[in-house]
Amino acid sequence: MTSLIKTKRIISIDALRGFALAGVVLVHMIEQYMAGPAPEGFMEGVNGLPDQIVQGLLQLFFAGKFFALFSIIFGLSFAIQMHSAEEKNIKFGGRFIWRAVLLFVIGYVHQLFYRGDILTIYAVLAPFLIPFYKVPAKWILITAGLIFLGIPRFIAFYIFGGESITGIHPMMDTNNEQVLTYFDSIQNGSLIEVFKSNAVYGMLTKIDFQMSIFGRFYYTFGYFLIGLWLGKTGVFKDIAGHAKKIKNIMLWAIAGLLVSVVITFATFATIAQPVDNASLHFTFGMNFMDWINISMSTIILCGFLLLFQRDIWEKRLTFFAPYGRMALTNYVLQSVIGTFIFFGWGLGYLGQIRYSYLFLMGLLIIALQSLLSKYWLKRFKYGPLEWLWRSATYMKWQPFLRTEQ
Numbered sequence: 001m002t003s004l005i006k007t008k009r010i011i012s013i014d015a016l017r018g019f020a021l022a023g024v025v026l027v028h029m030i031e032q033y034m035a036g037p038a039p040e041g042f043m044e045g046v047n048g049l050p051d052q053i054v055q056g057l058l059q060l061f062f063a064g065k066f067f068a069l070f071s072i073i074f075g076l077s078f079a080i081q082m083h084s085a086e087e088k089n090i091k092f093g094g095r096f097i098w099r100a101v102l103l104f105v106i107g108y109v110h111q112l113f114y115r116g117d118i119l120t121i122y123a124v125l126a127p128f129l130i131p132f133y134k135v136p137a138k139w140i141l142i143t144a145g146l147i148f149l150g151i152p153r154f155i156a157f158y159i160f161g162g163e164s165i166t167g168i169h170p171m172m173d174t175n176n177e178q179v180l181t182y183f184d185s186i187q188n189g190s191l192i193e194v195f196k197s198n199a200v201y202g203m204l205t206k207i208d209f210q211m212s213i214f215g216r217f218y219y220t221f222g223y224f225l226i227g228l229w230l231g232k233t234g235v236f237k238d239i240a241g242h243a244k245k246i247k248n249i250m251l252w253a254i255a256g257l258l259v260s261v262v263i264t265f266a267t268f269a270t271i272a273q274p275v276d277n278a279s280l281h282f283t284f285g286m287n288f289m290d291w292i293n294i295s296m297s298t299i300i301l302c303g304f305l306l307l308f309q310r311d312i313w314e315k316r317l318t319f320f321a322p323y324g325r326m327a328l329t330n331y332v333l334q335s336v337i338g339t340f341i342f343f344g345w346g347l348g349y350l351g352q353i354r355y356s357y358l359f360l361m362g363l364l365i366i367a368l369q370s371l372l373s374k375y376w377l378k379r380f381k382y383g384p385l386e387w388l389w390r391s392a393t394y395m396k397w398q399p400f401l402r403t404e405q
Contacts, residue, residue: 011318011321012236012239012305012308013073013076013077013080013236013324014320014321014322014324014325015308015317015318015319015320015321015324016069016073016301016304016305016320016324017070017073017320017324017325017327018320018321018322018323018324018325018327018370019066019069019304019317019320019324020066020067020069020070020073020324021066021070021323021324021327021330021331022066022320022323022366023062023065023066023067023069024066024067024070024331025334025338025362025365025366026058026062026066026359026362026363026366027058027062027063027066027067028114028116028334028335028338028362029338029358029359029361029362029365030054030055030058030355030358030359030362031116032338032342032350032351032353032358033114033116033335033338033339033342033343034183034186034342034350035114035115035116035202035205035206036115036116036171036179036205036209037171037172037174037179038174038183038351039174039175039179039180039183040174040175042351043351046351046352046353046354047354047355048354050356051354051355051356052355054355054356054359055355058359061296064290064293064297065293065296065297065300066297066300067118068219068223068293068294068297069297069300069301070118070327071118071122071220071223071224071227072223072224072226072227072230072297072301073227074122074126074223074224074227075129075223075224075225075226075227075228075229075230075231076227076228076230076231076236077227078096078126078129078133078224078227078228078231079133079227079228079230079231079232080231081096082096082133083231093130095393095394096126096127096130097126097127097130098393099126099389099393100122100123100124100126100127101123102389102392102393103119103120103122103123103126103389104119104120104123104124106119106328106332106385106389107119107120107121107122107123108120110331110332110335111198111199111202111203111206112194112195112198112199113194113195113198113335113336113339114198114335114338114339115197115198115202115203115205115206116206117206117335118220119328119331120206121206121210121216121217121220122220125217125220125221125224126224128221129224129225129228132225132228133228137229137232137233140225140228140229140232141225141226141229143225144222144223144225144226144229147218147219147221147222147225148219148222148290148291148294149287150215150283150287150290152215152218153213153215153218153283153286153287154283154287156211156212156213156215156218157213157280157283160212160213161278162212162213162278162279162282162283163278164208164212165207165208165211165212166204166205166207166208167204168201168204168205168208170278171205171208171209171212171214178201182197182201182202182205185197185344186339186342186343186344186350187343187344187348187350187351188344188348189343189344189345190344190345191345193345194339194343194344194345213282213283213286214286215286215287215290219290223297235305239305239308239309240309243306243309246302246305246306247302247306249298249302250298250299250302250303250306253295253296253298253299253302254295254299256291256294256295256298257292257295257296257299260288260289260291260292260294260295261292263288263291264285264288264289264291264292267281267284267285267288268285271285304317319370320370322370322373322374322376322377323366323369323370323373325373325377325382325383325386326373326376326377326382326383326386328383328385328386328389329383329384329385329386330369330373330383332385333369334365334369337365338365341361378402379401379402380400380401380402381398381399381400381401381402382398382400387400
């Protein structure tokens with residue numbers, strides 16, 4: 001019975017990770033793997049009303065939400081790894097740091113294709129989870145709450161205002177010469193030219209986005225802490241036993257969503273035009289907008305957990321489990337596929353495909369990767385990148401082929 005519960009718990013985590021990754025690829029497809037604002041006139045005349053509706057729905061229900069789920073699962077996985085090592089009387093902290101170094105290397109290679117890579121960010125933040133492992137669960141939750149209140153964001157505003165942290169152009173200046181040069185490199189350049197652009201300029205723009213008032217870096221760590229808190233409180237060990245608490249959290253999140261939407265619209269409606277991205281008013285607006293993302297992410301997470309307890313939904317959601325077990329491989333591969341479709345080194349369809357078609361293409365990628373993952377894992381123990389990462393972590397080749405019948 002214990003083995004059955006443990007197996008079901010692992011499947012639920014894998015399924016949630018795969019579900020989160022599915023949402024991430026849909027957003028990236030709509031964004032066409034640019035990971036930043038496009039120059040004026042981009043997609044002009046391509047989209048109709050149905051396409052604008054698709055884009056709006058994805059921005060409302062997916063953008064910033066499924067990335068949050070993916071980050072929460074990273075923190076949860078850390079908690080599981082540390083607990084497992086603790087049970088075996090093994091000190092895992094040093095190896096976890098080495099594992100983060102390896103993740104940074106994988107992420108930087110991924111960065112060369114796609115400047116919106118999150119693996120390098122995860123790798124930089126991961127070691128800071130170690131001190132929190134011994135911290136009581138309530139203080140982990142309080143720390144995450146302080147981050148979500150926007151304290152790091154306002155500190156960043158106080159230090160940098162709305163200016164570039166790395167010394168390049170302001171983030172929202174879409175007609176800057178550097179932006180136009182970068183856009184030309186991904187639209188018309190060779191693979192080597194894209195690599196060169198993403199290796200330096202792409203990384204600098206990502207640092208600006210992560211560390212500035214947009215605050216993704218700080219919020220990512222907050223989501224890590226929520227995952228760690230979930231691991232320490234044992235929610236995934238007994239989802240059914242926590243069902244009432246999960247429902248209550250979901251209700252609070254719905255209330256928080258409604259309040260956040262009202263405050264966000266009121267804040268942005270009172271911002272003077274043209275919008276000054278360096279203003280305190282805009283910074284407050286960004287903070288309230290992130291409260292929408294937090295509330296929506298919480299609703300999705302709670303809804304997933306509650307549905308997973310029902311047999312009919314467990315079977316449906318388990319579809320994402322193989323996809324989640326190979327999340328690293330699938331995440332990198334989908335970026336290679338996406339940039340090949342859109343960028344000049346591949347098919348060069350950047351700005352030429354309607355949003356509704358991009359959404360359908362995203363669904364197709366999810367379906368194909370999910371089925372291929374299921375097929376692969378029948379024959380191999382890990383995905384290709386997962387196996388390499390694990391082997392390098394322990395500095396020993398790990399078993400790869402499945403030997404059981």
